[in-house]
Amino acid sequence: MHRQDLLVPEDLIQKMAGLGLFGCSVPDSYGGTEMGYLTMCVLTEELSTVSLVAGSLITRSEILTRALLGGGTDEQRQYWLPKVASGELLVGVAVTEPDVGSDVASVTCRATPGEHEGRKGWFIDGPKAWSTFAGRANILALLARTETGSSLGNRGLSLFIVPKDPYDGHHFEHTQPEGGTITGSANPTPGYRGMHSFTLAIDRYFVPEENLVGGVDGLGKGFYLQMGGFEAGRLQTGARATGVSQASIEKACNYASDRKQFGQALADYQLTQHKIGRMATYAAAGRHLTYAAARAMERDERDSSAAALRTTPGSGTLAAAMCKLFASDVAIWVSQEAQLIHGGWGYSEEDPIARYVVDALVLPIFEGVKPILELKVIARALMAKR
Numbered sequence: 001m002h003r004q005d006l007l008v009p010e011d012l013i014q015k016m017a018g019l020g021l022f023g024c025s026v027p028d029s030y031g032g033t034e035m036g037y038l039t040m041c042v043l044t045e046e047l048s049t050v051s052l053v054a055g056s057l058i059t060r061s062e063i064l065t066r067a068l069l070g071g072g073t074d075e076q077r078q079y080w081l082p083k084v085a086s087g088e089l090l091v092g093v094a095v096t097e098p099d100v101g102s103d104v105a106s107v108t109c110r111a112t113p114g115e116h117e118g119r120k121g122w123f124i125d126g127p128k129a130w131s132t133f134a135g136r137a138n139i140l141a142l143l144a145r146t147e148t149g150s151s152l153g154n155r156g157l158s159l160f161i162v163p164k165d166p167y168d169g170h171h172f173e174h175t176q177p178e179g180g181t182i183t184g185s186a187n188p189t190p191g192y193r194g195m196h197s198f199t200l201a202i203d204r205y206f207v208p209e210e211n212l213v214g215g216v217d218g219l220g221k222g223f224y225l226q227m228g229g230f231e232a233g234r235l236q237t238g239a240r241a242t243g244v245s246q247a248s249i250e251k252a253c254n255y256a257s258d259r260k261q262f263g264q265a266l267a268d269y270q271l272t273q274h275k276i277g278r279m280a281t282y283a284a285a286g287r288h289l290t291y292a293a294a295r296a297m298e299r300d301e302r303d304s305s306a307a308a309l310r311t312t313p314g315s316g317t318l319a320a321a322m323c324k325l326f327a328s329d330v331a332i333w334v335s336q337e338a339q340l341i342h343g344g345w346g347y348s349e350e351d352p353i354a355r356y357v358v359d360a361l362v363l364p365i366f367e368g369v370k371p372i373l374e375l376k377v378i379a380r381a382l383m384a385k386r
């Protein structure tokens with residue numbers, strides 16, 4: 001999958017669906033397995049020790065689940081969540097645009113109210129970028145501008161569930177019966193392969209009014225719902241990063257035990273032992289920060305009303321950002337140290353350590369690029385309390 005840049009195999013998706021992994025955070029009453037955030041993190045970590053992509057398959061369903069639980073209508077939860085939980089519908093997230101990244105409030109992709117053959121809905125027009133899995137996905141959680149006044153900023157954005165057909169490969173063009181189109185081209189990447197991240201062009205794509213998350217009450221709330229969703233994504237990324245670190249450490253330990261230079265195994269040199277000791281300690285710190293964030297998010301959900309907790313920076317919000325920030329940095333450092341322990345053989349694409357290194361590099365970028373988490377999520381929330 002990595003070396004040939006192929007889409008993740010369908011049988012892996014179906015096995016994960018059969019285990020209920022797409023419904024980890026979906027309540028039992030909506031057809032989920034309701035395993036909770038902590039269990040979701042442990043599962044994600046284990047999957048990511050084998051493949052970051054395996055650990056990443058559930059990220060998008062986690063993000064949409066949290067947005068629907070936070071601000072969807074009960075009809076929407078009843079309709080969408082069982083299908084997401086069972087893996088019948090796989091999710092892509094379409095927030096970023098070619099000219100809009102960290103400044104999500106500036107999203108330009110438009111949704112204009114209209115009708116198609118007597119059916120009320122919205123026509124979506126505009127570009128999106130880096131939408132991971134958008135080809136294979138059956139639905140896109142898409143953030144669009146429903147009100148255009150420049151002073152509105154994030155209050156002019158709404159979240160839509162956009163159905164489409166699934167496609168394999170690096171390019172697709174989907175034309176809906178209503179005449180709208182979504183065209184996608186995957187951006188080539190050094191790592192994080194297997195799901196493909198697409199640039200999308202969307203042209204007069206019709207979505208019925210019931211696909212506006214939250215219904216009329218959701219108008220203008222898309223930014224907050226999306227940010228709530230990203231919180232689940234950040235928590236999950238803390239676990240993904242920890243899995244990549246763990247895999248790198250185990251690989252380095254095995255290699256250092258087998259490889260002999262100057263008549264001794266690399267593992268016998270104190271420098272190697274010192275490195276492994278530090279790597280394992282940092283990975284453990286990232287793991288426990290992630291577990292603490294999972295517990296904080298579970299506590300927040302027990303203690304607050306579901307609607308309020310998505311929009312206020314509670315402890316779960318901070319902890320999720322912190323675990324993502326820290327564990328991602330650790331994954332980069334640990335995977336590179338582990339690669340060095342492999343010497344030249346670690347640079348061979350035939351060795352998984354080379355994949356861990358390029359996979360880790362993406363972790364500080366999505367769901368809030370590193371400086372944005374530091375400045376605008378963590379520091380801003382802490383300063384605001386003064």
Ligand SMILES: Cc1cc2nc3c(=O)[nH]c(=O)nc-3n(C[C@H](O)[C@H](O)[C@H](O)COP(=O)(O)OP(=O)(O)OC[C@H]3O[C@@H](n4cnc5c(N)ncnc54)[C@H](O)[C@@H]3O)c2cc1C
Pocket residue numbers: 092093094095096100101102103129130131132133189192197362365366367368369370371372375
């Ligand atoms: C492999 C991959 C998969 C992705 N998957 C998805 C997906 O599925 N869906 C989706 O919607 N998006 C996705 N993204 C997009 C990702 O979320 C964005 O790349 C990210 O939000 C950063 O946006 P940007 O790339 O436009 O960078 P920019 O926002 O242009 O930032 C560039 C640099 O400037 C810094 N910067 C920006 N503003 C400030 C500031 N105020 N103060 C200090 N520094 C600042 C940033 O921290 C960063 O270092 C993906 C990206 C990648 C690489």
